[in-house]
Amino acid sequence: MSDFGFSIQARHGLGRAGVIHTPHGEIRTPAFIAVGTKANVKAVLPESLAQLGAQAVLANAFHLYLQPGPAIVDAAGGLGAFMNWPGPTFTDSGGFQVMSLGAGFKKVIAMEASELDRDDKASARGRKRLSRVDEDGVDFRSPLDGSKHRFTPEVSMGVQHQLGADIMFAFDELTTLRNTREYQERSVERTQRWAQRCLDEHVRLTELRAGKPYQALFGVVQGAQYEDLRRQACQGLAATRSGEAGFDGYGIGGALEKHAIGEIVGWCAQELPEDKPRHLLGISEPEDIFTAVASGADTFDCVMPSRVARNAAIYTARGRYNVDTAGCRGVLEPLEDGCDCYTCQHYTKAYLHHLFKAREMLAATLATIHNERFTVRLVDNIRASLVDGTFEDFRDDFLVHYQRRS
Numbered sequence: 448m449s450d451f452g453f454s455i456q457a458r459h460g461l462g463r464a465g466v467i468h469t470p471h472g473e474i475r476t477p478a479f480i481a482v483g484t485k486a487n488v489k490a491v492l493p494e495s496l497a498q499l500g501a502q503a504v505l506a507n508a509f510h511l512y513l514q515p516g517p518a519i520v521d522a523a524g525g526l527g528a529f530m531n532w533p534g535p536t537f538t539d540s541g542g543f544q545v546m547s548l549g550a551g552f553k554k555v556i557a558m559e560a561s562e563l564d565r566d567d568k569a570s571a572r573g574r575k576r577l578s579r580v581d582e583d584g585v586d587f588r589s590p591l592d593g594s595k596h597r598f599t600p601e602v603s604m605g606v607q608h609q610l611g612a613d614i615m616f617a618f619d620e621l622t623t624l625r626n627t628r629e630y631q632e633r634s635v636e637r638t639q640r641w642a643q644r645c646l647d648e649h650v651r652l653t654e655l656r657a658g659k660p661y662q663a664l665f666g667v668v669q670g671a672q673y674e675d676l677r678r679q680a681c682q683g684l685a686a687t688r689s690g691e692a693g694f695d696g697y698g699i700g701g702a703l704e705k706h707a708i709g710e711i712v713g714w715c716a717q718e719l720p721e722d723k724p725r726h727l728l729g730i731s732e733p734e735d736i737f738t739a740v741a742s743g744a745d746t747f748d749c750v751m752p753s754r755v756a757r758n759a760a761i762y763t764a765r766g767r768y769n770v771d772t773a774g775c776r777g778v779l780e781p782l783e784d785g786c787d788c789y790t791c792q793h794y795t796k797a798y799l800h801h802l803f804k805a806r807e808m809l810a811a812t813l814a815t816i817h818n819e820r821f822t823v824r825l826v827d828n829i830r831a832s833l834v835d836g837t838f839e840d841f842r843d844d845f846l847v848h849y850q851r852r853s
């Protein structure tokens with residue numbers, strides 16, 4: 448039944464290099480998964496994305512549920528066909544976005560109306576809370592038009608099956624670092640109950656939709672910064688079964704402070720089944736990629752390369768700079784010396800500087816292509832270093848030269 452699998456080719460401590468097999472092709476890991484929230488990577492054609500070496504795209508169930516609606520994506524033949532991306536696709540469950548409406552923080556979340564106390568009712572200043580969590584699911588209002596909706600584990604699974612991505616995530620409750628320890632404990636237990644419901648519904652829908660390409664389901668580990676809760680969450684998910692079926696892989700989610708990424712991913716890698724892939728949900732900077740991989744993450748999504756590109760920030764091996772600043776005016780050199788991307792092969796800093804100053808849309812396209820290629824190439828090199836046993840040398844050499852100048 449399953450065209451999904453994972454094989455490990457090389458190990459280095461908790462880190463490993465491998466291959467994820469999906470019905471839409473292979474993902475060589477460790478892999479950076481490009482973020483295409485609304486079924487597109489902003490400003491770039493799928494052809495450009497393939498050309499720069501991106502292996503897979505991650506879209507968001509919450510956004511596609513609201514717009515255009517999962518039935519349209521299903522009728523189009525699934526997410527990949529709808530967006531003209533022939534390779535593997537991921538969807539995340541919508542939990543993060545739904546619960547971000549809760550407190551209005553950037554990296555937010557969680558609230559149970561009956562249990563609001565102290566820190567647990569914290570919400571960002573001036574933001575109206577748009578969602579409420581209960582045992583069964585989450586009520587929320589659409590940020591688009593204010594209409595009322597409800598996500599439950601079963602609804603999220605139904606939406607994600609219609610979206611048809613190769614890899615889906617179980618619907619989880621997110622918490623913030625400001626939530627109390629007591630709330631985090633209850634939340635981890637609830638997320639485990641939701642994981643079981645997701646797996647049950649996933650098995651039911653897989654049978655119901657027999658004939659469609661197999662969609663893998665990853666359980667999501669929560670537990671914030673607490674070692675015992677993270678380990679407990681991993682053990683619970685690893686043991687979860689629906690009939691014969693278990694999770695195909697695992698997502699590591701929730702509130703992660705930059706300095707704790709390695710520690711938290713490491714706890715999870717020690718507890719989760721060795722033969723299943725692990726995805727770290729949402730990291731930001733190049734230096735975090737080394738930490739995530741060394742600690743056992745096989746894939747990770749990262750919105751930063753494209754997000755900052757639209758604001759003229761350019762990644763290079765010597766750090767980040769802004770191409771719209773005066774120093775780049777009239778400079779007839781590529782964005783980065785030696786870069787093999789389409790933008791650097793054909794355009795100059797002077798041209799990009801001009802496009803950003805003139806507010807031309809092509810600026811975002813060309814800058815995004817460079818930053819996405821930079822990230823893909825970095826992770827390809829990390830993979831090669833794991834295979835040939837030079838990971839630490841490569842990391843140390845990269846980080847010595849890489850300094851953020853933004």
Ligand SMILES: [Zn+2]
Binds near residue numbers: 789
């Ligand atoms: Zn380039």
